Amino acid sequence: MDKASLPARLGAIDAAANVMTGDIVVPFAFDEVYGRQVGHGLLEPAVHLWRHERAFVLGSRDWKLPRVREAVQWLQGQGYSVTVRNSGGAAVPLDPGVVNLSLILPNRQGDLDVQRHFALMAELIRQSLKSRSCRIETGEVSGSYCPGEFDVSVRGKKFCGIAQRRQTRAVIVQAFVLVEGSGEARGKLVKAFYDLAAGGASAADHPIVEPARMSSLSELVGDMTAEDFVGLLTQQLASLSSLVPYSDCLRFELDGLQQAVDDCRRRYPVHV
Template sequence: MDELGLPARLGVIDAAANVMTGDIMLPFAFDEVCGRQVGEGLLMPTVHIWRHKSAFVLGTRDWKLPQVREAVKWLQGQGYSVTVRNSGGAAVPLDPGVVNLSLILPNRQGDLDVQRHFVLMAELIRQSLKSWPCRIDTGEVSGSYCPGEFDVSVKGKKFCGIAQRRQTRAVIVQAFVLVEGSGEERGRLVKAFYDLAAGRASLADYPIVEPMSMSSLSELAGDMSADAFVGQLKQQLSSQASLVEYDDYSRFKLDGLRQTVDDYRRRYPVRG
């Protein structure tokens, strides 16, 4: 068995069974607060698994596009909760078929090795799907949304993207995994967002999305559900570490969560 290099003991918050609704900022603020607590040694390294009913998450570069506020209003008019994340990457749509995964790990102050945490997440995804007959590749997928060096794909179709947020003493590695539904349909939504948001921006300022570059695990391999994927993920984690499992947030002290949400909203006023 390949060792991933995870901590020997992990907290796992599996909130994926109860699909979130409402403010999409909350799970990202939760990661931010948990990161500070993990970095200070107040909380064990943590894995956060969740889903959201209908959301659209922008990258910080997306927020600088000339017509982004008009595009955000268009999304909100269709019922999407919209926010900007500070973990890098670009626009990503979320729905119940997308499993979101965060690894919240301590990081030595001054450790600038960015690559190894991307590799860790990509390998965790790959090993969680090791029973598949398909070869899983890592590398940027041209035309995908939220493109990056550590896109995870099968036969050139991206199903997972990875971003990273580095704090002083912690790192938060976030992945979205398209498990159910149509990757191409999500790609069309992201393309439409950029068509509205870009205005006269240079083509270098945003990704050129080709919807057919995206796919979901269920499209790639047939019989796959969000519940099944989460189960395989947790099985892989348990083979590598001793898990302390939670199915909601009630055991966690969330001091500073509301302040973190308010700080984000002042920085990125997506509500108007």
């Protein structure tokens, strides 16, 4: 990874040590508002790390499935906080064994090179784990949930997916990393969601999930905790940029955060 790939200074917003509960829309709204301020030069670029106790995040395409509201109610009945993210991709379950990672970076207005930011995140994950595995690959894993060209896998088992949200002057590259627990169990949950939400829709309208194609890092490379992964990632970032603790960054203005939450709720009324 070239040092020029990341800004010289990067704010470190590390909330992963404390597993969040409550409305899953909040961390996505935070990224949205923080990204706007980065785009206007009011805040430094940042990395945002977080985990959630029990959540299920849909892609915008999932929201169009015929019985999606019934499937959302089924999830909520099991205690999942549900939202629809605006960064592309498809359904992803979150729990304490999943580390969520956002790179919030400035982007030149009119810059349409989407691939380089996907590649940046994939390479960051690969380099962070190079001491634990030399078999990390990038490329779509057929049968995985939230499939994409920049899936990150080991021996054909996906443990990381990447999506991005492009604003006028900023880009938010988001990754979920399965660190602990069973990838297959999460895959079974996503498959059950699609079985209910699809309601007879064409297979072309949603991913066909084969749960066994998902795995976690602890299953793939030996014992690894969320804390271990965050440590490896932070070391890699520190070798590429000057990491600035969040408390030392320019002050984040909360104005607009509640508005972003409310906007998402209106657009995707999953809260019933």
